[in-house]
Amino acid sequence: MSDLTLNPTFLQACRGEKPAHTPVWLMRQAGRYMAEYRALRAQHSILEMIKDPEKAAEVTLQPVNAFPVDAAIIFADILTLLEPMGMNLEFISGKGPVFHNPVRDPADIRALKPINARRDLDFTLDAIRLSRERLENRIPLLGFSGAPYTLACYAIEGAGSKDFDNVRAWMFAHPRDWADLMDRLTDAVTDYLLAQIEAGAQAVQLFDSWAGSLSLADYRRFAAPWTRRIFDTLAREAPGVPRIHFSANGGHLLDEIATFPLSVLSLDWRVDAAAAIAKYGNSAAYQGNLDPARLLASDEAVLEGVAAVKQAFSGANGHIFNLGHGVIKTTPPERVKLLIDCVHGL
Amino acid sequence: MSDLTLNPTFLQACRGEKPAHTPVWLMRQAGRYMAEYRALRAQHSILEMIKDPEKAAEVTLQPVNAFPVDAAIIFADILTLLEPMGMNLEFISGKGPVFHNPVRDPADIRALKPINARRDLDFTLDAIRLSRERLENRIPLLGFSGAPYTLACYAIEGAGSKDFDNVRAWMFAHPRDWADLMDRLTDAVTDYLLAQIEAGAQAVQLFDSWAGSLSLADYRRFAAPWTRRIFDTLAREAPGVPRIHFSANGGHLLDEIATFPLSVLSLDWRVDAAAAIAKYGNSAAYQGNLDPARLLASDEAVLEGVAAVKQAFSGANGHIFNLGHGVIKTTPPERVKLLIDCVHGL
Numbered sequence: 001m002s003d004l005t006l007n008p009t010f011l012q013a014c015r016g017e018k019p020a021h022t023p024v025w026l027m028r029q030a031g032r033y034m035a036e037y038r039a040l041r042a043q044h045s046i047l048e049m050i051k052d053p054e055k056a057a058e059v060t061l062q063p064v065n066a067f068p069v070d071a072a073i074i075f076a077d078i079l080t081l082l083e084p085m086g087m088n089l090e091f092i093s094g095k096g097p098v099f100h101n102p103v104r105d106p107a108d109i110r111a112l113k114p115i116n117a118r119r120d121l122d123f124t125l126d127a128i129r130l131s132r133e134r135l136e137n138r139i140p141l142l143g144f145s146g147a148p149y150t151l152a153c154y155a156i157e158g159a160g161s162k163d164f165d166n167v168r169a170w171m172f173a174h175p176r177d178w179a180d181l182m183d184r185l186t187d188a189v190t191d192y193l194l195a196q197i198e199a200g201a202q203a204v205q206l207f208d209s210w211a212g213s214l215s216l217a218d219y220r221r222f223a224a225p226w227t228r229r230i231f232d233t234l235a236r237e238a239p240g241v242p243r244i245h246f247s248a249n250g251g252h253l254l255d256e257i258a259t260f261p262l263s264v265l266s267l268d269w270r271v272d273a274a275a276a277i278a279k280y281g282n283s284a285a286y287q288g289n290l291d292p293a294r295l296l297a298s299d300e301a302v303l304e305g306v307a308a309v310k311q312a313f314s315g316a317n318g319h320i321f322n323l324g325h326g327v328i329k330t331t332p333p334e335r336v337k338l339l340i341d342c343v344h345g346l
Numbered sequence: 347m348s349d350l351t352l353n354p355t356f357l358q359a360c361r362g363e364k365p366a367h368t369p370v371w372l373m374r375q376a377g378r379y380m381a382e383y384r385a386l387r388a389q390h391s392i393l394e395m396i397k398d399p400e401k402a403a404e405v406t407l408q409p410v411n412a413f414p415v416d417a418a419i420i421f422a423d424i425l426t427l428l429e430p431m432g433m434n435l436e437f438i439s440g441k442g443p444v445f446h447n448p449v450r451d452p453a454d455i456r457a458l459k460p461i462n463a464r465r466d467l468d469f470t471l472d473a474i475r476l477s478r479e480r481l482e483n484r485i486p487l488l489g490f491s492g493a494p495y496t497l498a499c500y501a502i503e504g505a506g507s508k509d510f511d512n513v514r515a516w517m518f519a520h521p522r523d524w525a526d527l528m529d530r531l532t533d534a535v536t537d538y539l540l541a542q543i544e545a546g547a548q549a550v551q552l553f554d555s556w557a558g559s560l561s562l563a564d565y566r567r568f569a570a571p572w573t574r575r576i577f578d579t580l581a582r583e584a585p586g587v588p589r590i591h592f593s594a595n596g597g598h599l600l601d602e603i604a605t606f607p608l609s610v611l612s613l614d615w616r617v618d619a620a621a622a623i624a625k626y627g628n629s630a631a632y633q634g635n636l637d638p639a640r641l642l643a644s645d646e647a648v649l650e651g652v653a654a655v656k657q658a659f660s661g662a663n664g665h666i667f668n669l670g671h672g673v674i675k676t677t678p679p680e681r682v683k684l685l686i687d688c689v690h691g692l
Contacts, residue, residue, distance in 0.1 A: 162508075165674050169642035172651075215616045215637060217654070252597045252616050270561045270598050291561060296515035305518075308563070328511050 005202070007139045010071040013318035014203060014242035014263050016285050022310065022319055023070035024343040025142075026336065027246070028326030029063040030075050034333060036062045046091045050076050056127035060141075061134055066333065067340050071140050071203070071320075074131060074196070076124045078146030078207050079154055081192050084120030085112045085184070087155060095159065102158030104170075106177045115188045117195035125199040132200040142244075143201030145192050147208035148185040148230075149223035155181070163213045171222050178222060186226040190233050197238045205244035205266065206230065212249030212268075216256060224256045235261045244287060248325060254280060269324020273312035285318030292323045295331045295339065302335055306342045351548070353485045356417040359664035360549060360588035360609050362631050368656065368665055369416035370689040371488075372682065373592070374672030375409040376421050380679060382408045392437045396422050402473035406487075407480055412679065413686050417486050417549070417666075420477060420542070422470045424492030424553050425500055427538050430466030431458045431530070433501060441505065448504030450516075452523045461534045463541035471545040478546040488590075489547030491538050493554035494531040494576075495569035501527065509559045517568050524568060532572040536579050543584045551590035551612065552576065558595030558614075562602060570602045581607045590633060594671060600626060615670020619658035631664030638669045641677045641685065648681055652688045 005011060009019035031037055037059060040049065049055045059075040079097050083089050088100040103109055118125065131141055146154075152171075153164045161167070171178045193204050211223055227245070234243050245257055246266035258265060258280040265280065267273055267288035277286060289312075294305040306321075313319040321343045327336070351357060355365035377383055383405060386395065395401045405421040425443050429435050434446040449455055464471065477487055492500075498517075499510045507513070517524045539550050557569050573591070580589050591603055592612035604611060604626040611626065613619055613634035623632060635658075640651040652667075659665040667689045673682070 163671075165639045165642065166676075168637060168639035169647075172637075172640055172643035172647035212616070216618050218637070249595065252618070270558070272562050272598070291514060291518075291564070293511045293514035294518055296512065297518035301515075301518035325509075330512075 005137050005140050007070055010140050010320060011202065011242065013285055013320045014244075016282065016317035018318075021344050022321050024321035024340050025069045025071040025073065026063075026323050026327050026339075027073075029067075029069060029073065029336075030059045031327055032329035033327055033331040033336070034062055034066065036066070046077065047080075047089070050080060050127075051123045053123055053126035053130050056124065057130035057134060060127065060131045063336075064135065064139065067337055068344065069139065069340060071142055072131065072135060073142040073144060073205070074124065074128050074201065076127070076144070078144070078150065078209070080124065081115060081117070081121060081145065081188050082151060082155060084115045085188060087112075097154060097159065099154060099158045103155045103181065106174070106180070109177055109181045109184070112181075112184050114184070115191060117188075117192040121192060121195070125195055128196055128199040128201055140202040141200065142203045142205055143193060143196030143199075144205045144207060145189045145196075147206045147211065147223075147247075148182050148189060148226040149211045149214070149219075150207065150209045151185045151189070152178070152181055153210045155185075164210055168213065168218070175222075182223075182226045186229055190230050193230070193234060194237055197234075197241050201241070203242040203244060203263075204234065205246055208245070208247040208250065211247045211253060212251075214253070216252055219253045220256050224253075224260075228260050231260045231262060246287070251276075258284070264318070264320060266320075266322065267324060271324070273309070274315060277313065277315045282315075282317040285320065286313055286316040287320040287322050288313075289322065289324035290339070292325050292328050292331070295323075295335045296328060299335065299338055302339050303342055306339060310343070351483050351486050353416055356486050356666060357548065357588065359631055359666045360590075362628065362663035364664075367690050368667050370667035370686050371415045371417040371419065372409075372669050372673050372685075373419075375413075375415060375419065375682075376405045377673055378675035379673055379677040379682070380408055380412065382412070392423065393426075393435070396426060396473075397469045399469055399472035399476050402470065403476035403480060406473065406477045409682075410481065410485065413683055414690065415485065415686060417488055418477065418481060419488040419490060419551070420470065420474050420547065422473070422490070424490070424496065424555070426470065427461060427463070427467060427491065427534050428497060428501060430461045431534060433458075443500060443505065445500060445504045449501045449527065452520070452526070455523055455527045455530070458527075458530050460530070461537060463534075463538040467538060467541070471541055474542055474545040474547055486548035487546065488549045488551055489539060489542030489545075490551045490553060491535045491542075493552045493557065493569075493593075494528050494535060494572040495557045495560070496553065496555045497531045497535070498524070498527055499556045501531075510556055514559065514564070521568075528569075528572045532575055536576050539576070539580060540583055543587050547587070549588040549590060549609075550580065551592055554591070554593040554596065557593045557599060558597075560599070562598055565599045566602050570599075574606050577606045577608060592633070597622075604630070610664070610666060612666075612668065613670060617670070619655070620661060623659065623661045628661075628663040631666065632659055632662040633666040633668050634659075635668065635670035636685070638671050638674050638677070641669075641681045642674060645681070645684055648685050649688055652685060656689070
């Protein structure tokens with residue numbers, strides 16, 4: 001399939017070039033805030049939608065058809081790759097993801113299976129192929145995965161948690177078993193992302209949703225080496241495909257994250273973007289970082305926020321406009337439209 | 347009552363002096379991890395314990411009698427001062443604090459009543475007097491309150507929340523009403539802290555548990571002016587009483603927080619203490635910041651963590667050892683003992 005994307009603004013910004021307009025896409029742009037999504041969700045579980053390539057492609061295209069976004073992201077979940085490793089995943093209404101067999105001792109870790117993404121996660125790869133067909137090169141398609149630390153959090157805790165205190169406790173108590181777990185997760189993530197690229201993903205983003213619960217010193221010891229290994233491999237095996245890193249609540253980790261071989265550094269809404277660009281320079285492009293709560297507030301709050309974000313990133317070689325976290329499910333869709341038009345300068 | 351505390355190490359460190367040993371106390375040192383606390387809690391609700399000075403003093407003294415801590419903190423809650431303002435507080439098991447009449451529009455804010463802490467929160471003031479008597483000047487007693495931003499979060503949301511997105515949305519949408527609410531909360535907090543000092547609190551700590559959900563720019567606009575006003579008033583009205591600020595998850599706000607007239611800057615476990623001291627200097631003393639998860643892990647993890655924290659704070663004029671967040675309820679009490687002995691160099 002050709003990479004001659006009709007709207008190249010996102011890929012240009014990833015490469016640090018100045019596109020015709022500031023590209024914008026939104027984390028969780030396909031989600032519950034859209035009536036089209038809720039209609040499909042009323043009939044199917046999240047896992048059913050993810051595992052049916054037809055439905056996953058349909059959801060992927062929903063925001064693309066509704067809004068003039070400059071990139072699409074495949075509809076999938078950061079946790080699905082734990083299933084073929086041997087973990088039983090269920091999304092429970094009002095509770096979120098739950099693993100019924102969390103990893104709690106070294107034998108559990110040794111029992112985790114290596115994955116072959118082309119076989120075990122073929123549904124997402126098929127959804128990528130189908131989405132690329134339907135996008136007809138209008139805009140590029142991103143693939144993604146959870147980062148090893150975040151995957152380890154769910155594998156050990158077995159569910160969401162405020163700060164995953166029990167996970168850090170386990171990590172401190174079992175540093176060698178922790179390294180074993182992170183090795184296995186890193187192999188799986190790497191295989192999965194390379195398979196997504198092979199299937200047609202034109203950029204990939206690693207989501208480290210919970211690394212922010214670590215201090216910088218512990219991040220350097222217990223998480224960063226594995227994340228770095230993934231980006232090193234991607235840079236070697238798929239050098240032309242932009243690599244994006246997003247860490248929620250991870251501003252205090254940027255001293256380390258900025259040393260990864262990244263194309264794009266994606267910032268949480270709490271990070272002072274101008275200060276980050278001044279400190280970490282322009283070897284990577286930047287993405288972010290409007291506070292998603294502004295979309296709930298008022299049109300004025302969106303306009304004011306967009307102007308402030310564009311100003312804060314004005315020193316970046318490349319800037320991809322995004323939220324500093326996922327779209328909140330109570331967001332009015334018309335504010336998303338307003339946001340995107342405003343970023344595009346309309 | 348005399349201030350000639352037999353163990354002056356905490357107050358010395360607050361003043362930036364080098365005490366005979368590094369003083370240590372722990373946020374939430376009186377809590378569910380202690381069997382003595384659970385025994386009392388089995389018979390009384392949290393609010394019953396807080397509102398009965400006899401029981402509140404008993405709980406305050408529990409960790410003092412169990413461990414060689416260098417300071418006590420009065421048993422109370424950051425949210426109780428919202429009750430006399432007109433909000434109906436209940437602690438619901440497994441859910442935490444709930445207000446049954448959250449503030450949702452400007453009329454709700456105008457209906458909030460000013461408090462007179464000496465009348466409305468006399469139970470905590472009596473508990474302070476009783477605790478001081480029972481402490482017999484062995485160690486100093488801290489008073490505390492929630493900071494206005496955190497109080498506003500609970501007042502508007504009516505309960506806990508992951509990042510209080512709805513609160514920021516409300517704040518962006520109603521900046522003038524927000525300022526009105528913050529003015530009222532600031533008056534209440536100031537009155538409450540001054541009354542605690544009058545009753546015998548020998549230092550006061552402001553807990554801003556949720557300010558970390560704001561960007562620095564929004565913190566400066568929507569939270570910091572009110573927090574600063576409180577510390578300005580305390581510095582003027584009670585200049586000899588150390589003022590401590592703790593912001594959970596607020597490392598990205600320190601550029602502003604460090605400009606408050608503080609005696610002690612208390613750091614979350616994720617803050618790089620050595621870097622903070624290098625950046626913000628020694629006009630204030632520092633407190634913190636062991637990751638509380640280390641207490642769940644192993645003796646080795648505690649010893650390693652204490653050594654790292656003491657090293658990280660070695661450039662501070664005064665260092666009060668503490669956790670970087672409250673004690674986790676599953677913490678083994680013997681690890682708290684180990685921690686304190688280790689800080690004391692035993």
